[in-house]
Amino acid sequence: xxxxxxxxxxxxxxxxxxxxxxxxxxxxxxxxxxxxxxxxxxxxxxxxxxxxxxxxxxxxxxxxxxxxxxxxxxxxxxxxxxxxxxxxxxxxxxxxxxxxxxxxxxxxxxxxxxxxxxxxxxxxxxxxxxxxxxxxxxxxxxxxxxx
Numbered sequence: 029x030x031x032x033x034x035x036x037x038x039x040x041x042x043x044x045x046x047x048x049x050x051x052x053x054x055x056x057x058x059x060x061x062x063x064x065x066x067x068x069x070x071x072x073x074x075x076x077x078x079x080x081x082x083x084x085x086x087x088x089x090x091x092x093x094x095x096x097x098x099x100x101x102x103x104x105x106x107x108x109x110x111x112x113x114x115x116x117x118x119x120x121x122x123x124x125x126x127x128x129x130x131x132x133x134x135x136x137x138x139x140x141x142x143x144x145x146x147x148x149x150x151x152x153x154x155x156x157x158x159x160x161x162x163x164x165x166x167x168x169x170x171x172x173x174x175x
Contacts, residue, residue: 038158038165039077041104042070071104074158075136079170085148093148099130099139099156108134111160115141118169119150132160 036042045067052060080098088094095117103109109132116127126145133139145151157166 035165037070037072038074038163039072041072041075043067044070071106073103073105073107073109073160073162075102075104077101077156077168079154079172080138082148082151082172085145088144091146092144093146094142094144095126095148095151097128097141097143097154099141101136101139103134103136107162109136109160109162110134111158111162113139114157114159114166115143116155116157116167117143117145117151118153118155120152124155125150132158 045065048064048066050062054060078100080100082095082097085093085095097115097117099113099115111132112129113132114127114129117125119125125147126143128141128143130139130141151172153169153171155167155169157168158164
């Protein structure tokens with residue numbers, strides 16, 4: 029699911045088309061073939077994934093700031109999410125400025141994660157790496173606009 033175009037299904041609900049063919053040869057004399065085409069709904073486990081407003085950083089000391097990265101998603105899948113997300117804050121050269129890990133919410137929602145960085149003005153994007161019992165995916169880079 030996480031390779032190629034199937035990663036789309038992690039973030040978007042869809043209808044999956046299923047073609048099934050069953051062939052039997054009864055007593056090696058009478059061939060029977062049954063075919064069906066059905067459509068079944070697919071619920072995305074990370075539907076509507078977005079990064080909320082990071083807001084104003086908190087000063088912790090010289091060259092130490094805490095920023096809160098809100099991760100927002102809904103789990104529309106038939107299964108509960110069980111895993112973690114690694115969040116990296118990166119600068120315009122792709123260098124990691126800070127990172128943190130959080131447990132995914134089983135059914136989704138609002139998930140704030142505090143990360144310490146030396147200069148919050150250098151943050152231009154968030155990289156996400158997902159690791160669950162069903163899939164691993166990442167990095168997914170989401171550009172940011174800082175206040």
